[in-house]
Amino acid sequence: MGFNGQFFLKIIEWTDNMIVKEWCMYCGECAGVCPRNLIEVREISLNFNEKNCKECEICIQVCPVKALEKRDD
Numbered sequence: 741m742g743f744n745g746q747f748f749l750k751i752i753e754w755t756d757n758m759i760v761k762e763w764c765m766y767c768g769e770c771a772g773v774c775p776r777n778l779i780e781v782r783e784i785s786l787n788f789n790e791k792n793c794k795e796c797e798i799c800i801q802v803c804p805v806k807a808l809e810k811r812d813d
């Protein structure tokens with residue numbers, strides 16, 4: 741059942757170029773590897789300081805559930 745039947749609001753801020761899939765589990769792996777420390781993982785949100793992102797994609801590569809994706813368009 742999961743989450744005891746409760747619904748959680750996800751608040752995700754990301755760049756125009758990056759998206760976060762709904763199955764993100766907020767494990768913090770991506771935040772831990774960002775060389776610029778731009779990702780802040782909270783209990784039910786993933787906040788991202790997009791101004792300084794160099795789009796190295798390290799965060800995408802380390803996500804264990806492939807929840808980060810670069811937008812092509």
Ligand code: SF4
Nearest residue numbers: 764765767768770803
């Ligand atoms: S590593 Fe993946 S699952 Fe973990 S917080 Fe980042 S995007 Fe979410």
Ligand code: SF4
Nearest residue numbers: 774793795796797799
């Ligand atoms: S792409 Fe690189 S600089 Fe941008 S948030 Fe991910 S790890 Fe940080």
